[in-house]
Amino acid sequence: MKNTLLDLYHKDGTKKLLASLISILMGLLLGAVLIVIVGLSKPTIGNKDIIKGVQMIFAGILTKGLTPDGGLAWGYNAQNLGNMLFRATPIIMTGLSVAVAYKTGLFNIGAPGQYLMGTMASLSIALGIPGDSMPSWVIWLLAFLGGCLAGALWGAIPGMLKAFLNINEVLACIMANWIAAYLVSWYFSESSFRNVTEGTKTAYIYMTSYNGVATSKMGLDKLFPGSQVNGGFLVAVLIAVAMYILLNKTTLGYQLKACGSNRHAARYAGINDKRNIVLSMAIAGALAAGGASLYWLSGNTEFYWNTYQSLPGEGFDGISVALLASSNPIGAVFTGVFLSMLKVVGSQLAGFTAYNEYITDVIIGCIVYFSAFSLMIRMLLTSRKKKVPQAAAADQAGPVPAPDPSGDPVENEQEQEGGDEA
């Protein structure tokens, strides 16, 4: 028994998980410290509010509201949990997008732009095809695939610039983001999809349910009554599994990863590196855009189209999701759920205390910052391990970029536990 535990500890995947958990814990602690400092420096915030704020940071998902005397009521909150899964759906997809690109050596900071292009395509299809001309599920499918295609094309542009003209993909992606932001605003400002029937709303697009298109609930609304959750979450999980298989069990995945580790060596081995860079960015783009499709096709959210003012946060959250999951597609599901939990907690925090929801983004930023040290944390864990008399200890030490596939199930089970605790 003791040996199996030790073996588990020595697995690279376990150490990655531990490093991620340490990053999460440090991020949460810093968030709590910030809450306390701001609370103490602002006379309008009492000690009670500070305590409430700290409690919410660590366990806000389990709050049910306020008790009559102003304290927090705790318990199972189906609406919160359902909304958590609903909001996790797009960021799991953008997380997969960043993760797949990262595995192939590219940093896809273009997820926000790809997300917007997916939004544009799938909303146009879902609202543009007359609802009575074909079954609504066909429209849904067309809109989803159309969104993915638009994202793939948009993602391929930086890919081509990188492959053929040697432009840094980070810069190309950032420029593409802003171009997309203006493009989408321009397109919708001229389109007939603007919500004009509800006079109080400016710059909003109709919900897709206006045309009878909405993602099936697949029974999830029974589990989480009163929330916005729908089958899109399950689709995202399936896609995550598919990406895991693509990357780890297929020739294409091997080629993509080979280009990522060393482009020149891959070309020497007969792999078409330019094609693979473009392909990898196209897949990444399709994933990010697919996240947008799943989010907007839910039918219960409306899109604010003046996007040129700020890029969608879902795209940037994808970076955090992927980094925290060490670019493991299955891990991205859990980190995506975890981050969206923080976001739900943030809106709770804004509702129940004097603080505002941006604290969650601060925490996420800190977590990403700490996860940049994950290599260091893993090395620390390894050097501590050397004191244990174990012959094979030394060869675990190196920074191995690809995770051991056999270590993954373990990693992910624990990840979920970690997420729930926090």
Next chain:
Amino acid sequence: MTFLIQETMKFAVPLMIVALAGVFAERSGIINLALEGIMIMGAFIGALVVYSLQELTVFTQAAAQGNWLTLQGLSLLALLIAMIGGAVFSLLLSFASINLKADQTIGGTALNLMAPALVLFLVRMIAGQNTLRMSPPADAASWFMIRKSTFGVDKSVDWGFFGETFINKTYPITYLCILVFIVLSVLLYKTRLGLRLRSCGENPQAADSLGINVYKMRYLGTTISGALAGMGGFLYALTVDGCSAGGSVAGMGFLALAVMIFGNWKPLNITLAALLFGLFKCIAAGYSYIDLNGDGVFALADLGLSSYVYGMLPYIVTLIVLAFTSRNSRAPKAEGIPYDKGSR
């Protein structure tokens, strides 16, 4: 024409100074992707200084007495504190990438995520809304801007093309930034210290073998970079953002990175690149007011294109320009690679 030049300067100077910030970091071997985040931080800290001083009605008193030297001095103070704030914030990046040898792209991205969130959180706590105006009731721009009335000259007096363009309705801080740009460029390219710093971005092992402390040099490069980005951020908040700071500088930090690459990591080229991008930014922001020859015909507005097209323009131009220049661009050789004494 006056309008065009003034507006172009408004965008070009922050771009220039932040691009130089990028040069300092990259020449010392650290990719500073966090320029955007540091700008946001600098803008916020500078705005906060002005805001807190105004809480004591320092500015309105000085303005009422017409004491414009005090006003400029105070704006200088705010700029200085914004620079210090930027430098301190950039230490997070230096620490991660120099001491802990973390991935610099991730470290920079983390800072870019953290800065707007932290700023928005604090701005909300302080002002109860999403932007921190430097002076809620008063016209803050009038505190920092030179006008004819500053010198007691009547508005109707014509100062000629030069005076109207470069003195009337300008911010002295802008010229200070240009001065800093020149001084630091000379420092980087004409002094021993600059040579040492650049050597750490090209071949840190060789530099180390000659007794240069690579870690120290890289800290120096990133810290100067942070200070300059903070400076650019405050300037942006002052001129472009209308004396307010929110959690965004609208991608200026990233545009500055593009300017840096387009300018091939050299100050003179960067100046030209910044002017080009500034021009396009200016067209995007004010295309409907641009009247080149003063005959009352607004040529760009008459084209009838959507404002979104002009908004896109700077970014499209960036991509096209990069497509043509990136083959010849020569980045510092060792940028992005953590320095490890043991490796060769």
